[in-house]
Amino acid sequence: MGKVLIINYDICNGCYNCQVACKDEHVGNDWSPIAKPQPDTGQFWNKLHDNVRGQVPKVMITYEHSICQHCDDAPCIRSCSQDAIYKRDDGIVIINPDKCRGHQLCIEACPYENIIYYNEDLKIAQKCTFCAHLLDDGWEEPRCVDACPTGAMIFGDEDDPKIRDLIAKAEPLKPELTVKPRVYYIGLPKRFIAGALYDKEADECSESVKVTAANVDTGEKVTTETDSYGDFWLRGLAGGQYTLLFEKNGYLAQKFGPVDVTKRDINIGDVALWKS
Structure with missing residues (x-):
């Protein structure tokens, strides 16, 4: 054995x-x-x-x-x-x-x-x-x-x-x-994309925003939601480029990217959302 x-x-x-x-x-x-x-x-x-x-x-x-x-x-x-x-x-x-x-x-x-x-x-x-x-x-x-x-x-x-x-x-x-x-x-580490979303007009954190990352090459999607501080973490990503989509009722859907995590994990920083 x-x-x-x-x-x-x-x-x-x-x-x-x-x-x-x-x-x-x-x-x-x-x-x-x-x-x-x-x-x-x-x-x-x-x-x-x-x-x-x-x-x-x-x-x-x-x-x-x-x-x-x-x-x-x-x-x-x-x-x-x-x-x-x-x-x-x-x-x-x-x-x-x-x-x-x-x-x-x-x-x-x-x-x-x-x-x-x-x-x-x-x-x-x-x-x-x-x-x-x-x-x-x-x-x-x-x-x-x-x-x-x-x-x-x-x-x-x-x-x-x-x-x-x-x-x-x-x-x-x-x-x-x-x-x-x-x-x-x-638990081998996979790539992650992190960031924070906020309401531009109200100048406050945006909670419960649906965040979807789509792999540019494969179309595979990973989804999460922002927490009470507006923070989100998309974990377990394969290396490559991803486009991000932010969605919440009462707000304009917003796209971001592409974000490349081929060589490193990425924090995209603070992103503003606008009411519809």
């Missing part, structure tokens, strides 16, 4: 326990033949990023993890000229520190960013091992998972019914890739 890791962004609170636990387990500790010691600086085999999104005042933070995906069809394995990288029976991908010669081809081959690091002192490539040395010693999960206080990180066998149910709700980090990763994500 292969091991998988599921990270639930919906309940991650950005405490950094996972990152600290990884450092505590691997810095200064030689777990050969699984891994040589991780440097105390420069490497993060489990890295937490604070991704600040949007523009003031419509801002939100997503806590995102950078970790080896332990791909079933791992490009790093194919790229290694020394056969130093292998996949265990449980699916965990390991760089054998005794065989690695530091050619760094695996770093170039990995389709994910900042996953495999080069140790200048030891002249070897290093990365997350899912704490395979602990699993072999009887542990049921890696240190990062054990340290998570909210249960946002779940580790287990892919054939476990509970794990299968979670995988069904999750998705891979880069679904366009065909490398078959063993790390899944619940």
Whole structure:
């Protein structure tokens, strides 16, 4: 049975326990033949990023993890000229520190960013091992998972019914890739468009305005309503361009856009509405 890791962004609170636990387990500790010691600086085999999104005042933070995906069809394995990288029976991908010669081809081959690091002192490539040395010693999960206080990180066998149910709700980090990763994500951040609407004549916030975003290419629509402050958030958008439509009884329907969220989330600011 292969091991998988599921990270639930919906309940991650950005405490950094996972990152600290990884450092505590691997810095200064030689777990050969699984891994040589991780440097105390420069490497993060489990890295937490604070991704600040949007523009003031419509801002939100997503806590995102950078970790080896332990791909079933791992490009790093194919790229290694020394056969130093292998996949265990449980699916965990390991760089054998005794065989690695530091050619760094695996770093170039990995389709994910900042996953495999080069140790200048030891002249070897290093990365997350899912704490395979602990699993072999009887542990049921890696240190990062054990340290998570909210249960946002779940580790287990892919054939476990509970794990299968979670995988069904999750998705891979880069679904366009065909490398078959063993790390899944619940609540991966999608794009958002936010803003505020107000009655120009009355000079007050416009509540309960229907806001519809239509994807210019696909025609797919997402709808919400403004709150008592006139604010709206259109969440869960695929990247692309959207036109916005504002509608409320007694007011002129108003179009806005297109708004492009291909590369970033957008706050359109304050938009005035006019009575009909």
